[in-house]
Amino acid sequence: MLDAAVVEFIHGGVAVGVATRDDDLRPEFARGWGPEVSADGRSLTLCVSAPEGSRMRANLERNGAVAVGFSPPTIARAVQVKGVATLVGEPEPADLERVERHVRSFVAEAERIGAPAELSERMFVGTGLVVVRLSIDEVFDQTPGPTAGRRL
């Protein structure tokens, strides 16, 4: 479903934004960490801060509609994956390792364009971290330009 170049992009030090919505179609947001595309390219696993009782947690559990955006700090490129959450649960040690690696590479990428590390590190919120697996139903190229929104 996803070509290798897009997978490599998703696995780099990009900023990850996770969007869900409630029953009134009100959108909700959390930053995503440690994204990993499955070997068959059909699902995506990542961690988000979604504590018990939060809007994000309720949305994931009630309807599971998810969009995940990926963009480097330069925002020169952007990709979005849409699907439905098939798993919401406690992160395993392997998930947390991926989160840690991702935070480090995201901070390093942001530093390359002048954003201080202590600033980018504040983007990460570790409380109430859950692991989310979603089906990859659609993929869009959102790179700024006339082709933004093109299906990949």
Place this chain on the structure above:
Amino acid sequence: MSELSVPLESIRPCLQGVLPSWLVTCSAEGVPNATILSIVRYVDFERVALTRQFFNKTRANLDENPQALVIVVDPGSGDQFALDLRYLHTESEGAIFDEVEANLTAVASQMGMSDVFRLRGVDIHRVLRCDTFGETAAPEPKRSADRDALPVLDEFMRRLALCVDYADAARVGLETLDDLFGFAYSILLTADERGDRLFAVASNGYVPSGVGAEVPVGVGLVGVAADRRRVVCVPNLARTRAMNAAVQDSIRRSGAEPSGVEIELPGLERVQSAAAVPLLAHGELTGVLYLESERQGDFSPGKERLLRILGAQLSATLAVLEADRGESGPAEPAPTTALQGEPLAVAYYQADDSVFVDDAYVVKGVPGRIMWKLLREHAADGRTSFTNRELRLDERLGLPAGNDNLEARLLVLRKRLAALECGVTVERVARGRLSLGVSAPLTLVEVPTTGPMRAAHQPSAGG
């Protein structure tokens, strides 16, 4: 309308486009959408403007379901805020649109992407909720920064008022921007009387100074600020290229080759933010004040008001001093001594009025014509003392009546000569009076042109 728990005024640094923001929407079918955008701009205490460039899906979603959420980040502290929005309407003209559009055009021009980035509109949203996001604590109410600016503005105006001439005001103005406001890198450019280009007359913080460098109107931050008569603030230039690259590019695209001898506009290698402030007097564009910083966020839209005030004060002072037609009485003539040593070879090219001393490029255009006049008269009768008035009356120099920019031209000439240490100097000795210094005998060569400028150099037919 109930008050927001975090007032928008208190998070204005987040609403200036320094760091990208996540924007999420949802279609009528319940499919969410996450996109990243560069500018969320403060409109008033309950509204923000989002740029509408390419957000095709976002646009469709907002038409179906006007609910949106945007996450904004304070570029100084990393504090994050979540704003629940309701889309109201899109504006494709008017004050907010023009302001955002001028900024985007300037950045696009700087990046050489003028054809790609076109602002289609700004989406105006009402902010229903503004709360801290992530691990951000509620912000402390702050004192008004505008009130804190009054004492330094007072001092800025006091120092400018003490300036005795144009060159003095240009130098003091830029140094004072550094002293009082921390704007350590600045360039003052004056509009050419033809109105299609600007030339640098003074700079602060750069080596070399870049005095004499030219920027076409409409190109890069400086050129777009001039063209639109608007302050252009770019709080995050990390994604763009140096000003000079944009200028060189534009010259290349126009089919010409950038000339090797011309002076480059200076620029910080690690520039992170920049602003260009148009200078106006008598309702006309007189120049641009260009500022650069190695820090992100130094020139955010929140600084626009301050920059407009500083620009207005500087341009008013310069306009008054440029218009000064006064003249001191003649000084005692300096005793002339016979010059010794190797002669200085001075060449003047009619084609573009460029002057070279011992093969080193000095200056071109009007300052070149002025230099050539001074040197020829000196060669003829040893004169070293000249007045602004006789330059204004010399038709060969072609200075326009009225606003002739003579002081700015002389400043460029003086600074170029001083920087080159080529054995020729021009000094301002008194009000309206100049002194030419020459360290060795001169050999003057005028290189005629066969090009379109030929007629301008023919002696007049008389009458």
